[in-house]
Amino acid sequence: MTFGVYVHVPFCAQRCDYCAFATYDDRDELQDRYAAALHAELARSAADRPAATSVFFGGGTPSRLPAAALVGVLGDIERVADAEVTVECNPEDATLERLIAYRAGGVTRMSFGIQSTQPHVLADLGRRHGVGAHAQVAANVAAAGFTDWNMDLIVGSRAESLADVARTLDDVLGLPGPPPHISCYVLTPEPATPLGRDPARHPDEDAEAAAYDLVGRRLEEAGYRWEEISNWARPGHESRHNQLYWDQGDYQGVGSAAHSHRAGRRWWNVRTPDRYVRLVEAGRSPVAGEEVLDEDTRRFEHDALALRTRTGVPREAFDSLEEIAHLVEVRDGVVRLAPAGRLLANQVILRLRSGA
Numbered sequence: 358m359t360f361g362v363y364v365h366v367p368f369c370a371q372r373c374d375y376c377a378f379a380t381y382d383d384r385d386e387l388q389d390r391y392a393a394a395l396h397a398e399l400a401r402s403a404a405d406r407p408a409a410t411s412v413f414f415g416g417g418t419p420s421r422l423p424a425a426a427l428v429g430v431l432g433d434i435e436r437v438a439d440a441e442v443t444v445e446c447n448p449e450d451a452t453l454e455r456l457i458a459y460r461a462g463g464v465t466r467m468s469f470g471i472q473s474t475q476p477h478v479l480a481d482l483g484r485r486h487g488v489g490a491h492a493q494v495a496a497n498v499a500a501a502g503f504t505d506w507n508m509d510l511i512v513g514s515r516a517e518s519l520a521d522v523a524r525t526l527d528d529v530l531g532l533p534g535p536p537p538h539i540s541c542y543v544l545t546p547e548p549a550t551p552l553g554r555d556p557a558r559h560p561d562e563d564a565e566a567a568a569y570d571l572v573g574r575r576l577e578e579a580g581y582r583w584e585e586i587s588n589w590a591r592p593g594h595e596s597r598h599n600q601l602y603w604d605q606g607d608y609q610g611v612g613s614a615a616h617s618h619r620a621g622r623r624w625w626n627v628r629t630p631d632r633y634v635r636l637v638e639a640g641r642s643p644v645a646g647e648e649v650l651d652e653d654t655r656r657f658e659h660d661a662l663a664l665r666t667r668t669g670v671p672r673e674a675f676d677s678l679e680e681i682a683h684l685v686e687v688r689d690g691v692v693r694l695a696p697a698g699r700l701l702a703n704q705v706i707l708r709l710r711s712g713a
């Protein structure tokens with residue numbers, strides 16, 4: 358039985374031009390009250406919460422909180438003995454001291470938003486960290502004793518050529534200790550962001566597809582296995598927390614904007630940290646809404662999630678594969694996305710039987 362806990366940390370030093378996550382760069386003064394509210398929300402729900410098999414501190418920027426505050430919140434979450442505990446950390450926060458404090462406090466896995474190693478690409482994305490951050494992070498994470506960790510990459514910036522993508526991959530894979538897990542996202546122009554509002558900065562679809570294809574080929578040659586559209590891992594270094602989401606598992610989300618799921622019922626907290634803190638301080642529930650999925654929707658979502666991963670779906674989930682034959686591979690009665698179909702997964706998902 359798996360159970361996950363997601364802890365949302367809605368603070369960032371500065372917003373990146375592409376990011377639409379529920380995070381703020383002007384509310385750091387709320388941090389102490391926010392941490393206290395997380396403690397309160399966790400304490401009130403403790404009786405309903407099984408021991409966690411995975412915990413994920415995401416953001417925003419969890420490393421914006423003092424390490425002791427983050428580790429204190431983790432201490433409130435009962436976990437099984439070998440639980441996976443991941444913290445998202447911005448490269449500029451990845452000091453050896455902080456990483457040692459995380460590890461001593463029970464964190465088992467780190468995730469860093471590197472995005473690219475090329476300065477002009479980082480500048481176009483509106484990132485603050487500079488050249489060489491990938492090497493500094495890799496050195497510190499190893500020195501702190503972590504063997505499980507991830508780097509996030511983004512492809513598709515208008516400033517990025519295919520040669521830039523290749524150089525980023527050379528830099529990351531050429532490290533003395535490369536990350537055993539890599540997430541690579543294609544840049545999504547989110548409407549309410551500076552990048553989203555400027556059509557001239559939106560990715561070129563052909564360039565993006567070529568970049569994604571190069572990433573997949575290079576990572577698979579280097580011994581990473583494709584896990585899901587945006588995730589590759591060396592065997593044994595898969596993210597258990599991601600897998601729980603992909604399996605429609607049960608999880609509790611705490612903090613502003615956090616989502617929860619238990620057996621087909623989903624609910625979510627208010628979006629801003631201000632409202633979240635005020636509600637919890639007043640002894641009230643921070644839940645903003647909920648929905649209960651009917652059986653058909655659950656089955657469809659199950660298949661759609663499985664199709665995005667290397668698990669795939671049984672052939673019977675489709676009436677016909679005729680129009681999508683070039684996007685999928687069929688082996689032993691299981692349909693999986695072909696490399697050329699991974700960025701076009703939605704076209705395949707539309708053909709799922711229960712999605713008609």
Ligand SMILES: C[S@@+](CC[C@H](N)C(=O)[O-])C[C@H]1O[C@@H](n2cnc3c(N)ncnc32)[C@H](O)[C@@H]1O
Nearest residue numbers: 375376416417418445447470509542543544545
């Ligand atoms: C919650 S965020 C980041 C964690 C941390 N704050 C950082 O930036 O290092 C997780 C990842 O989502 C990805 N991401 C965020 N917005 C995106 C977008 N619009 N398009 C593609 N990837 C995006 C980035 O790779 C980012 O590192």
Ligand code: SF4
Nearest residue numbers: 369372373376416417
């Ligand atoms: S990508 Fe990370 S640092 Fe940038 S705004 Fe989003 S959460 Fe904050």
